[in-house]
Amino acid sequence: MHLHMLVDILIGMDPSADISVIESRIDRLVKQYTGAIDGMTIPHPCAAVLNSITEQARISSQGGKRLRALLTLTAYDAACSSYGASIPKDSQRLCATDLACAIEVFQTGALVHDDIIDDSDLRRGKPSAHINLASTFAHWTNPLHQVLQDASGSETVDTSAFDSSDSSYGKGLGIMLGDILATASIEIARNASQTLPKAQEIIEAFLTMHREVEIGQVLDLGVEHVPLNNPTQLVTASLGVFRWKTASYTTIAPIELGLLAAGVKQVKAHAAAQGIGMSLGLAFQLADDLLDVVSDSEHTGKPVGGDIREGKRTVLLADALSNASDADRAYLIAAYESRNRSPEQVSRIIGLFDSTGAIERSRERIGKLWRSSQVSLAAAVQTLNLTPEAADRLYNACARFIPPELLES
Amino acid sequence: MHLHMLVDILIGMDPSADISVIESRIDRLVKQYTGAIDGMTIPHPCAAVLNSITEQARISSQGGKRLRALLTLTAYDAACSSYGASIPKDSQRLCATDLACAIEVFQTGALVHDDIIDDSDLRRGKPSAHINLASTFAHWTNPLHQVLQDASGSETVDTSAFDSSDSSYGKGLGIMLGDILATASIEIARNASQTLPKAQEIIEAFLTMHREVEIGQVLDLGVEHVPLNNPTQLVTASLGVFRWKTASYTTIAPIELGLLAAGVKQVKAHAAAQGIGMSLGLAFQLADDLLDVVSDSEHTGKPVGGDIREGKRTVLLADALSNASDADRAYLIAAYESRNRSPEQVSRIIGLFDSTGAIERSRERIGKLWRSSQVSLAAAVQTLNLTPEAADRLYNACARFIPPELLES
Incomplete structure (x- = not known):
């Protein structure tokens, strides 16, 4: 290993080194906080259920890109190395890492519930938690499902006859798994904050994040029923909901929590996080929706046009409705108001997103939001007294939320 | 009003006065913590959904007996008036009241999820949250359901064609409502604790309570599949699960949180809460299960034998299986292994619970657990230096968890 790589790792400049620490901490924390409590006697036949919950918590925690945890740690490192800051102890960076992991654990729990609400069988290409359970x-x-025993004596369940009527028990366990992960995230954040500066402000911000996302999810369930004859209203509603449903925990809270963990005053941390994080988070969600129609499924792990198939009401749809001919608009409305959309319909709708200029409009929206977040970043560099190196790293951590080809637009 | 009544109210001895304060605080706190966040712009068509969530949160919060909140406040008052304690400010009792309310809010959220998991359409005689939503x-x-407008112009939805296929959207909203209430309970507890002594210990105990109940619910989903050919195992499993699922938040946490709020040291508060609360909480759950078969439905608000109809595996069932003749045991096992039980089967099973001595055995179990909690209460009176008046009030708050006719056994 070259010396500069070692130094990079030691001071947290190399995200791949941080990622491996984050992965192992998440696994350890999830195991610790979702399993039996110290001194707990688990009655015999129930242990299997609890073990499956812990195991599923670990499985559901795997495979994320950890963008939120990396942004948290980068904001923390940036503030710690700002002009005039005192260098924190190594143990404090470990606590900041746990705080970063707590955001990922919170997300995992929210996605477990989200998949039950949306009746999604897949998550990151694997069976979603309630389906697996x-x-x-x-x-x-x-009783149609038999327990099979292989030569070594280990057991598996034959689920060849598995159908959706079997899923009710899994949904019940999934609801509880989501609840357990939500509680775990708060316990992890609280324990991590105890030896950090601004411990009280950290917990306050963490709980605010919980509430914002939960309320954002409720609003999102409303967006699904916005009438399609008013595209302007749909754009306003979608962007309004993104702020709570996505930006809150994706970009705003990571920046705010990272800065607070480094001892930045609450008012300053909040202003910087809102400034950078709000527009960055909206750009991230728009880019995510755009990738659903322009990217290949290998890139995203999801089939192309999945949002369209599910009838999700996006800004892309609103922009297409705004600019479509009367005939195309009528086609879009009829397609989205029916219960399902065929592969042929999905292709034609993607074509309309392109021909109406909705795809280009989304690129422009993303570019504008990205530039706005960069103006706020420049302002925060001044307010927080960041060094040029720290500013660069924070820039990079933000840029990871937007696909490179969209940054240049 | 007689002078002694006034004095009782002022020092919190009269539970009816506390109950009315608790009711109004719960309504206010639930409204505050489940609605829009300050500065939140709610996109137009989504406001209706969020308002319904807040309204449902308030509806679901009504109608509880508030035994947990009263026990919390009684434990707080007892410790505050102990020999040598300094009298707390009035503002502190208000914070202790909010902390007591936080436990009730937590329970409301847990019940919303519980009703979705159990697919229960009713709660306290009214439609459960997800059904109402x-x-x-x-x-x-x-589209089969039309919006009806009455003469005054106010709108209602015609749900005469409502069937279970409509419930999926309600379940999604119900999952989010439960999540929002869980977060709200922690925010309420945290804000209440800030000006109380032992603020850190209070949050720790509150989060531990969350985790214990959530894990207890998972274990409970395991109990439903305990094989019926081993009644001893069923008794051990049921009682083991009651400790986490019920005693945790019903009796243990209320006592511990009330004592901590009064400044009692963590070790002492924990020991007293475990001693009194564990056996009292188990007795409470056994009494609840017993009332399902011996009480009239007017008393409990639930139909007699509801647990039997649902096939719930109780200690009563285990005791009946242990003492039944071979023929009766076979009948019970067959009845519980089938998908449904008819009213005639429910009646015959209640008869078997009686003739096998299972009902009497439950009375004995409850009496023994109650006496055990009283031994622990006497010990706590010594350790905590309680006055005889405070000890009496704590006794009464505990006794409210057990129906009077069972206390005498």
Whole structure:
């Protein structure tokens, strides 16, 4: 290993080194906070269920890009190395890392509930938590499923006859898993904050993040029923909801928590996080929706046009409705108001997103929001007395939220 | 009003006065913590959904007996009036009241999720939260439901064609409502603790309570699949699960949080809460299960034998299985292993609970647990230096968890 790589790792400049620490901490924390409590006697037949919950918590925690945790740590490092800051102890960076992990654990729990609400069978290309839990216990809920034993004596459940009527038990366990992960995230954040400066402000910001996302999810369930005859209203509603549903925990809270953990005053941390994080978070969500129609499925792990198939009401749809001919608008409205959309319809809708200029309009929206977040970043560099190196690293951590090809637009 | 009544109210001895304060605080806190956040712009069509969530949060919060909040406040008052304690400010009792309310808010959220998991349409004689939310938005999810307008112009949804296929949207909203209430309970507890002694210990105990109940619910989902051929195992499993699922937030946390709020040291508060609360909480759950078969439905608000109809595996069932003749045991196992139990089967099973001595055995179990909690209470009176008046009030607050006719056994 070259010396500069070692130095990079030691002072947290190399995100890949941070990522491996984050991965191992998340696994350890999730195991610790979702399992039996010290001194707990688990009655025999229930232990299998609790073990499956802990195991599913670990599985559901895997495979994220950890953008939120990296942004948290980068904001922390930036503030710690600002002009005039005193260098924190190594143990404090470990606590900041746990705080960063707490945001990821919170997200995992929210996604477990989200998949139940949306009735999604897949997450990151694997069975979603409630589906996996349902198949683990399929032999309990339906005698058609037999327990198979292989030569070594280890058991698996034959789920070849598995159908959606078996999923109710899995949904029940999934609701509880989401609850357990939500509580775990707060316990992890609280324990991490105890030896950090601004411990009280950290917990306050963490709980505010919880509430904002939960309320944002409720608003999002409303967006699904916005009438399609008013595209301007749909754009306003979607962007309004993104701020709570996405920007809150994706960009705003990571920056705010990272800065607070480094001892930045609450007012300053809040202003910087809102300034940079609000527009960056909206750009991130728009880019995510755009990738659903322009990217190949290998890139995103999701089939192209998945949002369209599910009938998700996006800014892309609103922009297409705004600019479509009367005939195309009528086609779009009819397609989104029916219960399902066929592969042919999905292709034609993607075509309309392109021909109406909605895709180009989304690129412009993303570019404008990105530039706005960079203006706020420049202002924060001044207010927080950041060094040029720290400013660069913070820039890079922000840029990771937007696909490179969209940054240049 | 007689002078002694006034004095009782002023020093919190009269539970009816506390109850009215608790009711109004819960309504206010729930409204505050489940609605829009300050400065939040709610996009137009989504406001209706968020308002319904807040309104449902308030509805779901009504109608509880507030035993947990009263126990919290009684433990607080007892410790505050102990020999040598300094008298706290009035503002501190208000904070202790909010802390007591936080436990009730937590329970409300847990019950919202519980009703979704159990697919229960009723709670306290009214439609459960997800059912009520489903019917509020039935016209969105199914065009068969029309919006009716009365002479005054106010709108209601015609749900005469409402069926379970409409409930998926309501379940989604219900999952989010439960999440919002869980977060709200922690925010309420945290804000209440800030001007109380032992603020850190209070939050720690509150989060531990969250985790214990959530893990207890998971274990409970395991109990439902304990094989019926081993009644001893079923008794051990049930009682083991009651400690986490019920005693945790019903009796242990209220006592611990009330004592901590009064400044009692963590070790002492924990020991007293475990001693009194563990056996009292188990007795409470056994009494609740017993009332399901011996009480009239007017008393409990639930139909007699509801647990049996749902096939809930209780200690009563285990005791009946242990003592039944071979023929009766076979009947019980067959009845509980089938998907449904008819009213005739429910009656015959209640008869078997009686004739096998299971009902009497439950009375004995409850009496023994109650006496054990009283031994622990006597010990706590010594350790905490309680006055005889405070000890009496704490006794009364505990006794409210057990129906009077069972206390005498």
